[in-house]
Amino acid sequence: xxxxxxxKPRLSSRAVLRxxxxxxxxxxxxxxxxxxxxxxxxxxxxxxxxxxxxRWDRVEHYHDACYEAAGEPYGxxxx
Numbered sequence: 001x002x003x004x005x006x007x008k009p010r011l012s013s014r015a016v017l018r019x020x021x022x023x024x025x026x027x028x029x030x031x032x033x034x035x036x037x038x039x040x041x042x043x044x045x046x047x048x049x050x051x052x053x054x055r056w057d058r059v060e061h062y063h064d065a066c067y068e069a070a071g072e073p074y075g076x077x078x079x
Contacts, residue, residue, distance in 0.1 A: 012051055013049060013074045014048065014049055014074055015047070015048040015072070015074040015076070016046070016048075016077055016079075017044055017046055017064060017077040018047055019042065019044060020035055020037045020038070020044065022037045022039075023037070024036070028061060029060040030062050030070050031063065033063075035061050035062075043064075044064040045061055045062065045064060046061070046062040046067040046077045047060075047061055048060040048061075048062070048073075048074045050074070060074075064077075
């Protein structure tokens, strides 16, 4: 019986939709404005883990509307 070499999973950039939390200080990659918390509005943001090759490179934050306007560059945001 031959031994198999474990293969590393292929990592790819992905996006998730999350509620904006109090104290958030991220800037929107799309428009450059702060992604601000608002208790009344219950705003949403898209957080993207960006991989270059098989290595994690950065996190990008978007207003949900800015992510849609950008053409969803990392795919449809998972809830």
